[in-house]
Amino acid sequence: MTGTSYWVDLYQAQQRLGGGFLLTRRFVLTALHCLRGLSLDEHVGIELADGERVEGRVCRQDKEADLALVEIGAGHQVTLPIPAADVARDGDRWRGPYRPAANDVHLSGRVSAGAAQHLCVGGATIEALQLTTDQHLGDYSGYSGGPVEGVGDDGTRQPAVVGILIEQAPDRAAEARAANVLFAATIREAIRRFDHLDVVHLIDVLRPPGPDRDHLVQDGTTPARFVGTEALLLQLDAWAQRSLIDPSQIAELKFMAVKALIDGEGNGGTA
Structure with missing residues (x-):
């Protein structure tokens, strides 16, 4: 059952890098820019939602799509639940269970465009969700790498992870200011780009x-x-x-x- 217990915080030494989430019990999916320039095979600390810290390493990067995988060390057995996955639908409500700090708000809103082609900042055209947010924060950068859960148009559908937050749209009236429009790479896009994911629980995303x-x-x-x-x-x-x-x-x-x-x-x- 999908819940808030699958998201993680990533650290190098004592410095928090950003968020991510367990896509499998072996791999954490995150936005590449959250790793702040770390190279392949560099070690990172992974703080699980229950407070446990485990070791990981950067194992895959896709710079153009701004996505990365962090592999959990073989000596750690993660027992936290792995999220169910789904495909977002236009008009659905969504929510973000991850937040950068305990005093930050949880994001929520509506899927304004599901599974559309999007030219992301990294240069790749990816399958992404366009999201509007209920919260007008101006800067959403701390939420990058967090999961997007689809909850259905009426909020009654069983929550399932449908994407990963990667960037926000600028306000066309003032380029230095961000609009309350976010973009999230779909789970299907991540699976396509990282072909060695353990995808047993994601079959319905690949072929609904x-x-x-x-x-x-x-x-x-x-x-x-x-x-x-x-x-x-x-x-x-x-x-x-x-x-x-x-x-x-x-x-x-x-x-x-x-x-x-x-x-x-x-x-x-x-x-």
Whole structure:
């Protein structure tokens, strides 16, 4: 169940760098500019929402899209819940569970444009959400890297993470001032750019279920055609625990297995 317990603060020594969130139990997704120029393989401290600090390292960067992955050290077992993921819809309400400090407000607002192409500051054209905020703060920079949760138009839909805050729009009437319009890269964009993510819980983001498939997941059981892949994923975890496979290869193997399943779904389940 999605909640506020999956976001993190990133530190180098005692200096807070910015926010991020657990996309899997191994990887933290953040906005690259939050890392303030840190290079690949540099170590960062990760403070979890429950106050625990674990070690991590910068493992992937996409400068043009302003996205980065921080890998949690192999010696740490993160047990906090991983967020459910979804695709945002135009007009939905959204909220930001992360805030830079305890005296800062939580952001909320409306998705004014979902999954649209956006030319970001880094130079890449990415799939992004355009968000309006209820809070007129002027400067939203401290919220970068935080997750965006979609809560539905009426606020009754089960919250699910739909994007990551990366930048804000300038006020056209005064360039030095920021408008209350933010942009968030979609989770689908992050998955596309970081191909070794462990994406088992993100299948519906890559290929959202249609009306003809909804009945397959109503009872919480695994559809028969998914059983083989699920068994393989469990076996990979078992091999990792026995040190039969290098941990750095596990996520890539899982991604390949899930991608094959998704591609099969796109071919009518014949793969």
